[in-house]
Amino acid sequence: MPDDRLVLTGPRLADGRTVDVALSAGRIAAVGTPGSLAGPAAEGVDRVDLTGWLLLPAPAEPHAHHDTALTAAGPPPEQTPTALRRRVTEAALAQLGHGATAQRTHVRVGDAVGLTALEAVLEVRRSLQGYAELAAVAVPRVLTGLAGAENRAVLRDAAKMGAGALGGAPDLDPDPAGYLDIVLGLADEHGCAIDLHTEADDPARLARLASAAGACRFGVAIGPCAGLSLLPHDVAAQAADRLAAAGVTVVCLPQGPCGLSGGGGGGSGGTPARLLAAAGVPVAAGGGALRDVANPVGRGDPLEAAYQLASHGALRPAGAYAAVSGRARAALGLPDVRIEAGFPAELLAVRGETVAGALSLAYSRVVIHRGRVVSRTSAVREYSGTPGDAGGGHGLPRQSTG
Template sequence: MPDSQPQPPSSSSPSGPAAMPPLLLCGARLTDGRTVDVRLSGGRIEAVGTAGSLTADGTRTGGTRVDLTGHLLLPAPAEPHAHPVTALSADTQGPVSYAPDAVQRRVTEAVLLQLGHGATAVRAHVRVGDVAGLGALTAVLEAARSLRGLAELTTVAMPRVLTGVAGAEARAVLRDAVKMGATVVGGCPDLDPDPTGYVEAVLEVAAEHGCPVDLHTDAADPARLARLAAMVGGLRPGVTLSPCAGLARVPADQAARTAERLAAAGVTVVCLPQGGCGTSDAGHRGSVPAGLLRAAGVRLAAGSGALRDVSNPVGRGDPLEAAYLLASGHGLSPGDAYAAVSSSARAALGLPEVRVEAGFPAELLAVRGDSLPGALSLAYSRVVVHRGRVVARTSAVREYRGSATAPEWGLPRQGRGGTT
């Protein structure tokens, strides 16, 4: 399955979507069954019309065309829960290196892999203080600059402890991280000797700087999760909790009551259907009961979590795999499952809504297939659009060989094979 990954643009590349010529996506299928042309300009969707009704340039010149015949066109996914600092390190002998060049290399490769899957926006959870200091964050911010124009990479600053003697220094580091460019504050209160004090410290820094909050918790303690939801409920900007997989290990009635409290608090829960999380010491796999949360009215998004690190050495970082697992194993409809990795994930990151309609941001994913269920089960060939231009392509060709009807390898013919 060939996969050609884009390279970060040089500093001399034109900046801003306005510099790009108009782009026409031709013959794409939408989830409502229509086949359309979609014209993109200035980083937004300029027009959507019946297939064959639009030109590439509109009233201008220099437009280009991309043939999407046989592809389903969707709002692009976003990745709300990535750990690119430790990504691609599963085979590392000894401790993972936090040297800035090593971190920047891993982060860049991880984001490009996820971009190839369709995620045009990634939220990176970055450890600050203790072992990593601020060096890892510096490397991630540098990677974000080098990836500008290909994908949007934002960061969550995550200290390990925030209470006690060590916590005083960590709180200063957290404030420095925000000043450096981290746009979200968070961490894993389960790892602090005083989880409540940890959350209070995070909320204090968030209030000082007007930052969103993203907290990790996996504890199988509904009371603790309910207290956490009560503490952060109503905070603006919003609060994200993840992965909350501990709810799967408690009796159903307790999980249901906790889900109701999460819904009342207005928090977003980011589940990880693939399992694995780069910040938890618990060693637990599995995922939150997504169907139960949705039934309770919880805002539910999904991420792909660890990408081939010690937490999940075979993690793919593929949002469509997360959607597939939600649909196949958690009872969500294909539409709701895809929304968890696209519209809900974008909302969790504070990004504008995307629809395949005029006026919306040109953040799009074309997947070979004619329906969403088919796309989720066989999502091999993909075309990714970020800020109105194609930034990644993945193509796959499937061939069949039979001794009687197809004695030679060659181009697939109808009934014998095809591109998927």
């Protein structure tokens, strides 16, 4: 057997089966009944005992802001290359520890920051190879007119440097339609995906975006589209139909406001995920801001984003988890992951038996990227004394907290 082979023994799958899973060369080599893939006599095979764990396709983070992460406390954050690399690395590793083996971070370019933050993200991307896939969205502010001339040049340079997607907030530009035309043109020229921030509270503007997006060859994601929840139901439903027809993915951000919202967090009731999903729009979910000025308490945990979607009734637990796993990966242009032979070995194991249980209480995690365990988190709770017995008693046992 190859030296890189790893066998996961005894995990439960979401469909209730208990299996062994063999990994090799970064992919799932086989899925079999317990004990069928690598017996005690097999040599050169590493094993991870996942009895009592639920094995799932790994989540992904489709909408992070690593360059501003972890800056909520203290003085204004440093913008030096060293400080930026440190923040981006810490944020990416926090996301990875929660299970996000693929991440897309929106990075400010142009104006005073130039390409400094993007350069830092691309350096961290190289340093994290083998641990996580990190992609960048280049995000300028104004692009149109004389005021946007320099930013247009910077955005072109960002595409040449390796930004995998071009984005920004057209609604904040004096000419939103012109902003969109520039981004679409550069994306087509350089083979980039498009990932735009919009509140989507203007049906006509959203319809134009959907129409233009249909011509993009490399994928279009928009979010959080929370403004749709402010529109009359029939108007919002028509907008959702247009997005579905154009193949646009909507990335909702249930954990809190995003740093691109122009201040104020949108003033809406959140992304109407159920309405969008019913229309056939692929709905992904991300974390957005991570403990910065826009959201001082962000966790960067995809399972919390799924938990909030499920707990608010926006999606059922399985659909909520798909929003942070399969549909999030698709939004990043990555291949699907299924726990079947031949699929990428991008996996997350959590304590528990069901997806709903994992979303409720999943602190202990094993994260697998390219067939290799890259992170482990273990959580145990200990009780002191016996409830109702002031004298102490025998105490209670330690308890896994998920």
